[in-house]
Amino acid sequence: MxxxxxxxxxxxxxxxxxxxxxxxxxxxxxxxxxxxxxxxxxxxxxxxxxxxxxxxxxxxxxxxxxxxxxxxxxxxxxxxxxxxxxxxxxxxxxxxxxxxxxxxxxxxxxxxxxxxRPVEAGLDPRFRAIDEAESELLFEEVWEAWLKRAIAERRGPIERALRGGMGLSDLRTLARILARQARAVRDLALDPPPSEAEVAARRAALLKEACEFERRITDRSDKLVPHFRAALQWLRTGPRTCASWSRSRPS
Ligand SMILES: Nc1ncnc2c1ncn2[C@@H]1O[C@H](COP(=O)(O)OP(=O)(O)OP(=O)(O)O)[C@@H](O)[C@H]1O
Ligand SMILES: [Mg+2]
Incomplete structure (x- = not known):
């Protein structure tokens, strides 16, 4: 066998x-x-x-x-x-x-x-599980109201995201993913986000490394070259949004 x-x-x-x-x-x-x-x-x-x-x-x-x-x-x-x-x-x-x-x-x-065992689980015995469509509707309801309030109150993270070039639909997508993964997100122990100076320093170091790589390109017809150049350009001008990266990427 x-x-x-x-x-x-x-x-x-x-x-x-x-x-x-x-x-x-x-x-x-x-x-x-x-x-x-x-x-x-x-x-x-x-x-x-x-x-x-x-x-x-x-x-x-x-x-x-x-x-x-x-x-x-x-x-x-x-x-x-x-x-x-x-x-x-x-x-x-x-x-x-x-x-x-x-x-x-x-x-x-x-x-x-x-x-x-609803009582032991601390649940209303009449509870039911919602389906995918109901879950979307419920999310929409909560999200719209929350976003309006967050914008009106000029909450820092939302304001920074919008200024940084994220659109409302990007924000919604992000929120939906976080909501779906709520449990994993709660268990995450994230480092505090890097300061702008740290980001700039990391970008400068990457740019330096990338420029050295560029000098080592021997075959300019290699299909990776245009992608590499686009990435370099993106590093030089500052990656403001991911959308600007995908726009500048050669197809
Ligand atoms: N031991 C086997 N020998 C030959 N054919 C098999 C055998 N086991 C399953 N099949 C056939 O292969 C097909 C796929 O089987 P099955 O649905 O069990 O695979 P699966 O691994 O569960 O697939 P999926 O990843 O899509 O869930 C079915 O048509 C089944 O009849
Ligand atoms: Mg299967």
Whole structure:
């Protein structure tokens, strides 16, 4: 057996230990996960006897993947339930459990856990998770109001960003990214931003280095040369905005 086939087989059959499968797109990861679930439910669980599907969690990131997984499992269970195989009875039981089983997205799974214990989680028991479209609308509502206030109050960072050449839509994009990554942002320990003098000194040092590089160019027809020159020009005139960099870049 090839080592690939052996690895796939271990990931399906060794149900008493955990695995991390890492492989390129379309190589059979989901397939392996489905085979493992089938094994757990129809053949053997970690401590011997098979598990009820209701006690298995198969978590995905997208609704589409969760849907596909459910469809595949249903097909496999139906095929076995109709056959005269020893696991037919287990397959029928699994079909009964399928709709309530935790074969779902990570968001749905998390909501399920929080719904089971809302008080302990400090949540209104009637809470619900918002979808992508609602999340966009909510962001828009909060962002517009906040931006108006921040501009009226002439808040430093906003004023500097606008003076530095960031447009309102750049700011919005940045805010959206920060909001999406709110948790990671909260955990970030950032150094304070460099002063203008520090930025200027770093730019001067870079420019000096780049000029030395320029003198060493031997093949002027090299395709990298125009890009290098554009970067040099950008360093000389001062990178005011990223937009000015992309405009000055040769296409
Ligand atoms: N061991 C295998 N041998 C041959 N074909 C396979 C094998 N495992 C899966 N396939 C087929 O390859 C295709 C992709 O499989 P699968 O969806 O499991 O891959 P994946 O790694 O989860 O893909 P993605 O990265 O898109 O999520 C499917 O058509 C599946 O039937
Ligand atoms: Mg997959």
């Amino acid at each position: 090839t080592s690939d086939a052996a690895d796939r087989r271990r990931a399906v059959e060794e149900v008493d230990r955990s695995f991390v499968l890492e492989a390129s797109a379309g190589t059979g990861k989901t397939n392996t996960l489905i085979e493992r679930v089938l094994r757990l439910v129809l053949v053997a669980g970690p401590s011997g006897p098979p598990l009820r599907l209701a006690s298995v969690a198969a978590i995905t990131f997208t609704e589409k993947a969760a849907g596909e997984m459910k469809v595949r499992l249903r097909q496999e269970f139906e095929r076995r339930a109709a056959a005269s195989v020893p696991e037919a009875e287990r397959a029928r039981q699994a079909l009964g459990d399928l709709e309530t089983a935790a074969i779902q997205t990570i968001h749905a799974f998390a909501v399920g856990l929080l719904k089971a």
